[in-house]
Amino acid sequence: MTDNHGNRSASSSSSLNSSSHDTEDDHTIAAILAEDERLRHDGKLGKRLSHLDSIPHTPRVIGDIPDPNDATLDHERLAERLTTYGLAEMQMEGDGNCQFRAISDQLFQSPDYHKYVRKEVVKQLKRHKRLYESYVPMKYKHYLKKMKRLGEWGDHVTLQAAADRFEAKICLVTSFRDTCYIEILPKDKSPLRELWLSFWSEVHYNSLYQAGEVPTRTQRKKHWLF
Template sequence: GGEWHDDPNHPSYQRPNEADENKQEEPEIDSEIPMQSEENTQMDKDLKALICVQPAAQNFKPTTKVQVPSEKAFQLARKRLADQLRLYGVVEYRIAGDGSCQFASLSDQLFRSLSKTDALRAHAVRQLREFPEYYVEFVHDNNYVNYCNKMSKQSTWGDHLTLQALADRFLIVINLLTSYEHTPHVEIKPRHTGTVKRHVWLSFFGEVHYNSLYPANRIQERLDKDKHSCRIS
């Protein structure tokens, strides 16, 4: 019932999960995702050693606006990103462009598997609903409830705000090698930086697609894991 207000200090304010009576059921998610392993720690170190890039943009501000580039800009962006990847000796583990590429790329980085894609989307939405005061100012159409509801659907593209939400929730630093001309490396830090658990690395192309990054000399390990999974199934 009642009008919902974006200002958490307003007397009529309700948290989105309370205000929205018709939200879809979220998939089952783990109470705590185990992300540390010897393999992950070594892979993180290998990537960080390769990608000692210029200082990342420190004034990262999340946005929910997506600007799809023109065809000409698209081609230039593709070349810029390819040059970036070659420069640092990293390659992309290709993720399907099905609306969940951001969450799938993060699942691959965190677990070396795509199995947590839906769970990570649910975690992002839960973070947004539980702590609206951190994120509401970045939603440009001023309807935060609708934004959260839409983001809970599998076909909705993740954006900068969901990256920030997941960085905050899991105390991870999300590094993007991008196709942007002036900010080729974007670093998304958790709001509380006391104990950073992981550094993860994604490519981000033209506002439309994310892939998971690997050192060029280690991508075959990941591809072999896929082949092994296929043989088992």
């Protein structure tokens, strides 16, 4: 009985700590969002790629993971493109949350608010089912349940939902052989900000900056070392 009581106490303490941390996160996020000018991109990255044509974006779920040889070639192609356009990656942790971490880094100057980003994206998907359901090849409620889970990989449907929720143009520099650059625009709204991400096809997302201007972030776990 003593052990069970101790477990309950530890669990209660853990829940309180988690709740307190979430509240602190909410306050920080609210403060950042209140300073809207800090969220508006100055267009420097956009000017570098303004001559590129973006293909129409079609939301889709994750495709087949490439085999190691193809993945290596894809990564080399992406690295060459980033070098060509004077861009550099802020490496995100490879824990399944990389898309949400990269969006968080672009929005809030920190990848640590990825839980908030995921929560808001799932809310968007749930509230506006008609916008996204046709792109999901499974029962929609199962898709929503899956996307709520930490560590579940984001896809191009969640990217569209993020663009809609945060009124952002998401600029994606990709490793695709025939598609260097994709713009994901919010539906029926003018974007208020630009978010720059790299996409190593079906493997990983990172946050993009001008070469030489990648901020220093404290990383608490291992990340992709590619």
